[in-house]
Amino acid sequence: MFRKILIANRGEIALRVIRACRELNVRAVAVYSDADAHAPHVREADEAVRLGPPPSAESYLRIDRILDAARRTGAEAIHPGYGFLSEREPFARAVRDAGLVFIGPPAEAIAAMGSKTDARRLAIDAGVPVVPGTTEPLADARAAAAVAERFGYPVILKASAGGGGKGMRVVRAPTEMAAALDTARREARNAFGDDAVYVEKYIEGPRHVEIQVLGDHHGTMLSLGERECSIQRRHQKMVEEAPSVAVTAELRARMGSTAVAAARAAGYTNAGTCEFLLDADGRFYFLEMNTRLQVEHPVTELVTGIDVVQWQLRIAAGERLPFRQEEIVPRGWAIECRITSEDPANNFLPSTGTISYLRLPGGPGIRWDGGIGIGSEIGLFYDPLLGKLIVWAPTRDEAIARMHRALLELTVEGVETSRDFHLRVMEDDEFRRGAIEIQWLERRLASLASLSPPAEGEAAAVIAAALLAEEERVRRVVAPPGATRRESESADAWRLAALREGLREGR
C-alpha cells in the first residue's frame, strides 16, 4: 500500500478519500485554493498545499501545480475525485509520466471512452447493445434527415465529443432538423471545441440505470450492480438509489456482464460506471462510460458492503480483488439525496452565504458524506454540493421512511438548500411506487418545488420563536461585572452548572 497520496479535489469527495486513507493507514495530502484555506478537507488532511486563487482554472485544474505539490510532499499516488481533472486523459498521462500512480483507469481507457462515437464503436464491436443510430458525424441537415427517416422520428442529435447532455437535441419532425442541427453544433463547439454531431433513435421515457464496475490489474473485472439515477434535473442527479425497482436479478446479471464486457474492451481498470437507458419493456442500451469515481458511489457501497474508494487505492497499489461475481448480491436498499446550496423555490438558483448552524442526522442506517462545517463560506466558485445524505434500510419503503426522518433531522442555516425539496420527493406517491423515469422530476417540479409550509408549520414557527426569546432572556441572568449580590449568586449557579457539564475546569 502507498505511504502517502495526494487528493486533487475538494469538498465532500476529498473528505471521503481522506477517510479511506485513514482506514488504510495512508497519509493524505490535500490541495486547496485561497477560497478553501480553512475548508474541512484541508483541516482533516495530514498535510495541505496551496494551489492558487479561487477560480478552478488557477487552482484545482492546474496540473503543473498539483504535480509539484505531490513531488514536494513525497506523495506516491494521486486520487482525482470526480469533476475537475478526473476524466482528463492528459492529467492521467502526466501523473504517470511524473513517475506517480494515477488512482483511476489508464489514460488510454479514459481516451477510449472520452469520445462518444468511439465509445459507441467500441461497444458495438464488443457485442454491447447501443441505441440504434450512426457513429459517423453528420455532413449536413439533409444527411441527418435521411438517417432520421431510416430509424423513424423522434431522433436525438448528440455531440460526438460530448457526454453529460451537452450538445444534445431531440428532433420530432423533419421540419425541426435544420435548426436543431445548428443548435447542437453550436453547443458542441462551445462545450468541446468540436462540432461533430451524430444521430440516435430517441428512446421515450426510459430510466437512467448505471452499473458500477471494479477491475484490478490481474484480470478480474466485477459488476457491483446497478444504481437507479432517473431523478435528475438538467442532467444533475438529485436522488439516487440501489438497487433499482426495475431491475430483476436476471436483468442485473445481464446488465452486469454487459458493463464488464464494455469495460474490458476499453482496457479498463479501477472503478468505473457504465450508463444505460432502460426502456419500459426492459430493453437496455449502453450510453457511455464514466471513467471516474461517481458522486453516488455510496449507495452501491451500502448495498454491497464493498468500500469502493478503499478498493480504488488497493487496486492502484496492485492488490487483487478477492470477490467472486456470484457473491456480490445487493442486500437491502440505499437512497442518496444530494443536499445542494440551491433554492428550489427560485428555479434552483445557487445560494451563497456562511453556514451559521448545522445539525446532522444520526441514528440507525444514516450516513452523511459532507464537505462543510459551521463557518464554511459557500460561494460561486465551485459546484453547490454541500453534502450527501445516504440511508440504508432492509426494504425500499423503510429506506424512504428513514430518509424522510433523516431529512427532518438535517438543519442547515446560512444558505438556502434543497432539503425541503427532497422531503417533498420522499412524500411523493409516484416516487414511493417507484414509477420514475428521466423526465419525472422535470414534470413534477412545479408541485415539488413550491414550498409553502403546511399550516401547522406556521404554528410551530411561532412556538419556536417564543422558546428562543425565552432562552435569550434566561441567558441575560448571568451576572455582568459589578453585579448585585443576588445576581452574582445566580452567576455562581451558572458557573457550577458549567462545571457539572464539563464546560469549565474546576479551579
Ligand code: MV4
Ligand atoms: C438519450 C436519451 C434518449 N434517447 N439517448 C443524457 C445524457 C447522456 N448521458 C445521454 N442522455 C440521454 N441520451 C437516446 N437515444 C435520453 C438521455 C437522457 C436524458 C435526456 C433528456 C433529459 C434528461 C435525460 C436524462 C438522462 C438521460
